[in-house]
Amino acid sequence: MQKQQYLTKNQQIVLDLVEKSSEPLKAYTILFNVQKKGIKAPLQVYRALDKLVEIGKIHKIESRNAFIACHNSSCQVAKATAFSICEICEKVTEISSAGLSKYLANFKDKDGMKYSKYNLEFFGLCKKCR
Amino acid sequence: MQKQQYLTKNQQIVLDLVEKSSEPLKAYTILFNVQKKGIKAPLQVYRALDKLVEIGKIHKIESRNAFIACHNSSCQVAKATAFSICEICEKVTEISSAGLSKYLANFKDKDGMKYSKYNLEFFGLCKKCR
DNA sequence: TTTCTAATGTTATATTATTACATAATGTTA
DNA sequence: TAACATTATGTAATAATATAACATTAGAAA
Ligand SMILES: [Zn+2]
Ligand SMILES: [Zn+2]
Ligand SMILES: [Zn+2]
Ligand SMILES: [Zn+2]
Numbered sequence: 001m002q003k004q005q006y007l008t009k010n011q012q013i014v015l016d017l018v019e020k021s022s023e024p025l026k027a028y029t030i031l032f033n034v035q036k037k038g039i040k041a042p043l044q045v046y047r048a049l050d051k052l053v054e055i056g057k058i059h060k061i062e063s064r065n066a067f068i069a070c071h072n073s074s075c076q077v078a079k080a081t082a083f084s085i086c087e088i089c090e091k092v093t094e095i096s097s098a099g100l101s102k103y104l105a106n107f108k109d110k111d112g113m114k115y116s117k118y119n120l121e122f123f124g125l126c127k128k129c130r
Numbered sequence: 131m132q133k134q135q136y137l138t139k140n141q142q143i144v145l146d147l148v149e150k151s152s153e154p155l156k157a158y159t160i161l162f163n164v165q166k167k168g169i170k171a172p173l174q175v176y177r178a179l180d181k182l183v184e185i186g187k188i189h190k191i192e193s194r195n196a197f198i199a200c201h202n203s204s205c206q207v208a209k210a211t212a213f214s215i216c217e218i219c220e221k222v223t224e225i226s227s228a229g230l231s232k233y234l235a236n237f238k239d240k241d242g243m244k245y246s247k248y249n250l251e252f253f254g255l256c257k258k259c260r
Numbered sequence: 261t262t263t264c265t266a267a268t269g270t271t272a273t274a275t276t277a278t279t280a281c282a283t284a285a286t287g288t289t290a
Numbered sequence: 291t292a293a294c295a296t297t298a299t300g301t302a303a304t305a306a307t308a309t310a311a312c313a314t315t316a317g318a319a320a
Contacts, residue, residue, distance in 0.1 A: 008266090008267060008268085008316095009267095009268090010267080010268075011267090026306085026307080027306090027307065027308080028306070028307075040269080040270080041269070041270065041271085042307085042308070042309090043268095043269085043270085043271095043308085043309075043310095044268075044269075044270095046307090046308065046309080047267075047268080051267090062192035062193045062251075063192045063249065065276095065306085065307065065308095084239055084243070084245060087247075093239075095239055097237075097239070097240075100237060103233055104250075104252075107227075107230060107252070109214055109223075109225055109227070109252075110225075110227070111257065113214070113254070113256075113257070114254070115214060115252035115253060115254035116253065116254045116255075117217075117252070117253040117254065118250060118251065118252045118253065119193065119250070119251050119253075120234075120248060120249070120250045120251075121192075121248065121249050121250075122234075122237070122239075122245035122247070122248045123245060123246065123247040123248065123249075124243070124244070124245035124246045124247065125246075126243075127241065127243070138285095138297090138298060138299085139298095139299095140298080140299075141298090156275085156276080157275095157276065157277080158275070158276075170300080170301080171300070171301065171302080172276085172277070172278090173277085173278075173279095173299095173300085173301085173302095174299075174300075174301095176276090176277065176278080177298075177299080181298090195275085195276065195277095195307095
């Protein structure tokens with residue numbers, strides 16, 4: 001069972017936009033595109049984004065300061081994310097590899113410490129750009 | 131053989147500061163702390179940081195917009211980085227695990243694609259904060 | 261109802277990073 | 291050496307990203 005089943009109006013507006021997009025969106029691009037829906041200020045966007053990230057509906061691509069919808073149904077929470085990023089066309093794809101998830105979830109550092117969360121960003125050239 | 135053996139004055143000033151620091155430093159914190167050495171503008175700091183990242187002397191912690199000196203002697207280039215980050219005290223440690231490096235360097239996505247570069251950030255609680 | 265919590269609206273501001281352009285230093289080749 | 295290319299620097303202005311503060315509202319819970 002999830003913490004929050006229904007999204008609020010602002011959260012839904014932002015999520016709809018991010019889900020429709022084929023590429024990661026930046027906060028101010030989102031703002032610009034939802035102004036016709038009544039969202040007026042950056043903070044309204046950032047608050048919606050924060051919540052959507054928290055519940056795993058979207059992810060932040062840290063190296064790009066941009067947000068992408070989660071297309072991995074198992075990814076209910078933003079605690080284990082991996083992406084591939086094309087350095088030419090900036091195409092971003094969420095990686096869902098059971099092997100990778102398992103490896104990273106079980107990874108222990110020198111002190112034998114395990115981590116509750118990770119974010120991995122791979123960089124390279126996509127098929128088109130090679 | 132490396133591309134650039136000697137650092138320029140600004141690069142050396144910034145590197146000295148970042149290396150002395152026990153925690154990741156933000157660009158404007160660096161600026162504040164090097165003003166007595168003659169560096170006056172953000173751009174001077176960002177240019178030095180860009181170069182130092184490029185040659186692998188420092189790394190950017192993307193989720194924190196902060197910079198840390200590389201303590202991994204094998205890490206001459208910023209192409210394969212992994213960090214652990216404590217979510218309470220914000221302590222950041224560079225992970226150097228041969229197993230992890232090897233696994234990620236050889237990781238192939240669904241399409242059999244390998245990547246030339248990656249950055250991994252683990253989150254959790256450090257020893258002190260548990 | 262009362263109380264508590266989460267979300268919203270709004271303004272202002274803080275923080276992070278880049279553009280643009282002029283100049284200087286350094287390296288390379290003829 | 292001169293000529294040229296490349297890299298780094300200095301400086302001002304501005305763009306892009308993100309948060310603080312505070313008042314208000316909506317919903318859930320008791
Ligand atoms: Zn996901
Ligand atoms: Zn591409
Ligand atoms: Zn390193
Ligand atoms: Zn800690």
